[in-house]
Amino acid sequence: MAQEQTVETGNLATVIVSVIDSKGDHVSASIDTSTTRLQKGNSSDTTWNSVVPVVDTINTGVYRIKFSGLNPELQLNHNDDHVRCKINGSVLGTAWSEYHIPIRIIPSTPRAIVKGVVKTTGVTSPSTTEFTTEFTNVEPYVGRTLIFTSGVNQHLAVKIIDTTLDSSNARFTVELHNEDPMPLAPSAGDSFEVV
8 A cells, every 4th residue: 555654734634545456556445434544653542533534536546535624733743643544445345454554744834825716617606615726736725725816805815625626627615714605706717826
């Protein structure tokens, strides 16, 4: 599967899993999200047990496991606790359990401001909680703040809480910092900055 992976400090942890057969070929697998968890070194640790991961298929046998909303957030001192991703799943009906990927927590890095626009052609219409962008990559936006620089929401700041692909473009799920939806849906061509 995988060796030690690095994760930045904060409330989001993402690991990539590569499942291969005895010939070295990638094979489809099913990741059990009801038991796959982030865990500290002690096998009885329950710190993040309430955080259910989301699994995305990147390619055949390659999966992204994303834990969001970690509380407490991952900190550098958690390296002393030997944090790991405990994965359970199955391949062709044969289950495996307790596969562990060690996690090394690193300082979060300052991110550059990214400028973009709302897109509507060929994608799902914008709403007060979701809209599609011109970006073709869904990472690394979750947890960042988006500020509209034009349109009906000009100067409004929202938090990006999820990203998905809409056709081949990144679709953001957002909320105000008090967890309410935006007052108005953006329109095509509205510009924004992700900080």
